[in-house]
Amino acid sequence: MHTLLIILPILFAGIILVNKTATKNLVAIFFVAVLALASLVSYFSFESPYVADLPHFSHSLFIFVDIVLLLYFLVQGIVKTHSVVTLLSLAQLVLYGVLLSLSQTISSSDILIDKLSIMMYLIINMVGGIIIIYSLKYIQSEELSEFKKRSFIALEFFFLAVMNFLVSTNNIEIFFMLFEFTTLCSYLLIGYRSDAIATSNALKALWMNQIGGVVILLALILSSLHYDTIHFDLLIANIEDIYLIPIALLGVAAFVKGASIPFESWLLGAMVAPTPVSAMLHSATMVKIAPFLMLKLAPAMSEFVSLSITLFGTFVFFTASLMALSKDYFKEILGLSTIALLALMMAMASIGTAEAIEACLVLMVFHAISKALLFLQAGILEKSFHLKYMKDIDGLIDKSPLVVFFIVIGFASLTLPPFGAFIAKFMAIESISELIALNPLYAISLLFIALGSVFLTLLYFKVLTKLFAKDIDTKESSKIIISKYYSYTSFALVALLVLGIFVSYKMQLLNSFEIFIPTLLILTTLILFASTFFKKAHRVKEYYCGEKERLSVNMYYFNIPESFIKTVHLVSVLFLIVLVLGVLL
Numbered sequence: 001m002h003t004l005l006i007i008l009p010i011l012f013a014g015i016i017l018v019n020k021t022a023t024k025n026l027v028a029i030f031f032v033a034v035l036a037l038a039s040l041v042s043y044f045s046f047e048s049p050y051v052a053d054l055p056h057f058s059h060s061l062f063i064f065v066d067i068v069l070l071l072y073f074l075v076q077g078i079v080k081t082h083s084v085v086t087l088l089s090l091a092q093l094v095l096y097g098v099l100l101s102l103s104q105t106i107s108s109s110d111i112l113i114d115k116l117s118i119m120m121y122l123i124i125n126m127v128g129g130i131i132i133i134y135s136l137k138y139i140q141s142e143e144l145s146e147f148k149k150r151s152f153i154a155l156e157f158f159f160l161a162v163m164n165f166l167v168s169t170n171n172i173e174i175f176f177m178l179f180e181f182t183t184l185c186s187y188l189l190i191g192y193r194s195d196a197i198a199t200s201n202a203l204k205a206l207w208m209n210q211i212g213g214v215v216i217l218l219a220l221i222l223s224s225l226h227y228d229t230i231h232f233d234l235l236i237a238n239i240e241d242i243y244l245i246p247i248a249l250l251g252v253a254a255f256v257k258g259a260s261i262p263f264e265s266w267l268l269g270a271m272v273a274p275t276p277v278s279a280m281l282h283s284a285t286m287v288k289i290a291p292f293l294m295l296k297l298a299p300a301m302s303e304f305v306s307l308s309i310t311l312f313g314t315f316v317f318f319t320a321s322l323m324a325l326s327k328d329y330f331k332e333i334l335g336l337s338t339i340a341l342l343a344l345m346m347a348m349a350s351i352g353t354a355e356a357i358e359a360c361l362v363l364m365v366f367h368a369i370s371k372a373l374l375f376l377q378a379g380i381l382e383k384s385f386h387l388k389y390m391k392d393i394d395g396l397i398d399k400s401p402l403v404v405f406f407i408v409i410g411f412a413s414l415t416l417p418p419f420g421a422f423i424a425k426f427m428a429i430e431s432i433s434e435l436i437a438l439n440p441l442y443a444i445s446l447l448f449i450a451l452g453s454v455f456l457t458l459l460y461f462k463v464l465t466k467l468f469a470k471d472i473d474t475k476e477s478s479k480i481i482i483s484k485y486y487s488y489t490s491f492a493l494v495a496l497l498v499l500g501i502f503v504s505y506k507m508q509l510l511n512s513f514e515i516f517i518p519t520l521l522i523l524t525t526l527i528l529f530a531s532t533f534f535k536k537a538h539r540v541k542e543y544y545c546g547e548k549e550r551l552s553v554n555m556y557y558f559n560i561p562e563s564f565i566k567t568v569h570l571v572s573v574l575f576l577i578v579l580v581l582g583v584l585l
Helices: 004-018 024-045 056-079 083-101 115-141 146-166 172-190 196-227 232-237 245-257 264-272 275-284 286-300 303-324 330-351 354-384 401-415 420-435 442-468 484-506 512-530 562-582
Strands: 050-052 111-113
Touching: 004 024, 004 146, 024 115, 024 146, 056 083, 056 172, 056 196, 083 196, 111 115, 115 146, 115 275, 115 286, 115 354, 115 484, 146 172, 146 275, 146 286, 172 196, 172 232, 172 245, 172 264, 172 275, 172 286, 196 232, 196 245, 196 264, 232 286, 245 286, 245 303, 245 330, 245 562, 264 275, 264 330, 275 286, 275 330, 275 354, 286 330, 286 354, 303 330, 303 442, 303 562, 330 354, 330 420, 330 442, 354 401, 354 420, 354 484, 401 420, 401 442, 401 484, 401 512, 420 442, 420 484, 484 512
Parallel strands: none
Antiparallel strands: 050 111
């Protein structure tokens, strides 16, 4: 079953690419259902970790594929006259050549599928599959050739295959190849519209993620020289506190892939791509590699590494949340909040206690579902309502109460009980509070989490108040019916959120009272604002005699000085330098 989750999406991608029939959408939906079912079967049939070795010839094939992939990046750098991409591609080719010249005598299984892998299958295939179904309608409205539209869906399926393989491998060299394949997929998808800004942002994503590739190769070389292995399990089992540099470098690669500050611009630049790309990157693929990798490395982290990553992760959570509060572009708001929450996940993973790991896993699952739901609505706003900025969405509650409902649920699931994201943040605060007695520096992380949580809550309520706002002179407009591809996929994600509440109850993370009351309040608020009781109300200034007065309701926001952003970037770079140099000293 595990092998099918790698092979089937590749097969499906090929079929989608050549299928020109009128049933191509139904075929794609069937393929998504197969992958979702396979991931569920893997989850419910899991009893103990599964290990396996790949055939010997496959390693030679992977080396060939790796070299071709790095040469492709090099060609892109030369053709697009991008010196940074060119230099980083050359650096990776040289480092990969050094790695191949080394021989490791201690080997282990190439495949290791544990509970973490199984959980990642659910996120990748179920959330990713829903996004693919949404894409079937979205991509048809793009001014692209029919072949390019089919190739877009095919590339999404291929992305799922790469991610399924990545979370299954125990071989860091194979992990590097798959890490680079995710970079390739993001490069192709971000630049899919082929205009100047799409190409520029795709190249930015390429060179920034290549930094992650460079540090992984350095980690592989150092692991080979000192530990004589390139396998995760053996590296972690034999780790020495006096030689943690491979772990620190792999941690840096996680921060790069997670678009943590100072690497956030590659993920924010992805917003120029078709919206399903943003939904895929932020929820089911790509950036989820970051907390996944941190969870794998956590058992090997020393107190210094764990503390450094926790401080840095919570610092990014705080600063990214603050930066998001100043934005008006809806997808940029979602992007920065993703960066913030990913950093929090990595901080929790690095702590390594049972409660902190559980908090990380809960946040990973709920974040994937919620962000997919919100990005789907961002695409609907762009395609159906031609809206991108929150300042322009007056009267949306009249035009499409359903879209407002989905956005409210999406933000509520990241902020309020009874949803898992709220539970995870509460667990994170508890986990770090318990560590302050051991090291007072954890109090700084606790402060970062508290402030970041406040900023994110303000951000979400800032958006929600605008959704229901309506100026006095706003004209009544007829409701806009959205496509069933859009509504059904959104309802599917809401259903997953509801299922998550049930799981939280079964895991005793919340009791029935803590679930019922918040749910009732959320639904009551939605019903009141959607009802005719509030639709006819006018807002008037105090001390007026009830006459209508023009009142403009706008977003509250502030400008963050460029000097502040530069300072944050400098501090972030220093954090990463301290992480790497600290394990060397």
